[in-house]
Amino acid sequence: MLDLIPKIWYDTIMDKLPVKRILLIAAFAAYILVMVYITLLSRDATVATIELHPLASYRRAANAPRHLAIIEIRNAILNIAMFVPLGIFMPLLSAKFRKSCLALPIALLTSLAIEIAQLVTHRGVFSIEDIIHNTLGAALGLTLFLTAPKIFNMFCYNR
Numbered sequence: 001m002l003d004l005i006p007k008i009w010y011d012t013i014m015d016k017l018p019v020k021r022i023l024l025i026a027a028f029a030a031y032i033l034v035m036v037y038i039t040l041l042s043r044d045a046t047v048a049t050i051e052l053h054p055l056a057s058y059r060r061a062a063n064a065p066r067h068l069a070i071i072e073i074r075n076a077i078l079n080i081a082m083f084v085p086l087g088i089f090m091p092l093l094s095a096k097f098r099k100s101c102l103a104l105p106i107a108l109l110t111s112l113a114i115e116i117a118q119l120v121t122h123r124g125v126f127s128i129e130d131i132i133h134n135t136l137g138a139a140l141g142l143t144l145f146l147t148a149p150k151i152f153n154m155f156c157y158n159r
Contacts, residue, residue: 028089035082039114043123050119051127079133080140083107087141100142107138 017025053059061072086107090097097103111134118124 024089024092028093031085031089035114038082040117040121040123043118045122048119048122049125051125051129054128054132056127056129076129076133079130080137083111083134083137084141084144086110087138087143088145089141090138091142091145097142098146100139103142104135104139108135110138111135 057072057076061069064072087103090103090106097106108131111131114134115124115126115131119126
C-alpha cells in the first residue's frame with residue numbers, strides 16, 4: 001500500500017511537469033524553508049514584544065552611536081532583501097502574479113504571518129516596519145523580474 005502512494009504522486013504530478021518546473025518548485029520550497037529557519041527556528045524564545053511605529057529603527061539609528069546605527073540600517077536592508085526572492089518566485093510560479101495588485105497582497109500576508117508567528121512563539125518582535133520592509137522587498141523582486149528582460153534586450157540588441 002505504501003508503495004502505491006509515491007507511484008500515484010509520480011504518475012499524476014511528476015510525469016506532467018517538465019524538469020525546469022520541478023526545479024523551480026524545489027528552489028521555492030528551499031527558499032521558504034530558509035526563510036522559516038531565519039525568522040523563527042534560529043532564534044531563542046524571548047519576551048513577546050510589539051513595535052507598531054513604522055519608522056522605529058530609523059529613529060533609533062538617528063539617535064544611536066554609529067556602530068548601533070549601522071546595525072539598525074543593516075536589519076532594515078536584510079528585511080528588504082529577504083523578500084526580494086519572493087517577488088521573483090511568484091511570477092515564475094504563476095503568470096497571475098506578474099501584476100503587483102495580486103503579488104503584493106500575498107507578500108504582505110506572508111510577512112504578516114511571519115510576524116504573527118514570531119509574536120506567538122516569542123521568537124522575535126512583531127514589527128509593522130518589518131512588514132513594510134518585507135513587502136517593499138517583494139515589490140523590488142517583482143520589479144526586477146519584470147524589467148530584467150527589457151534591460152537585457154536594451155543592452156544586448158540595441159548596439
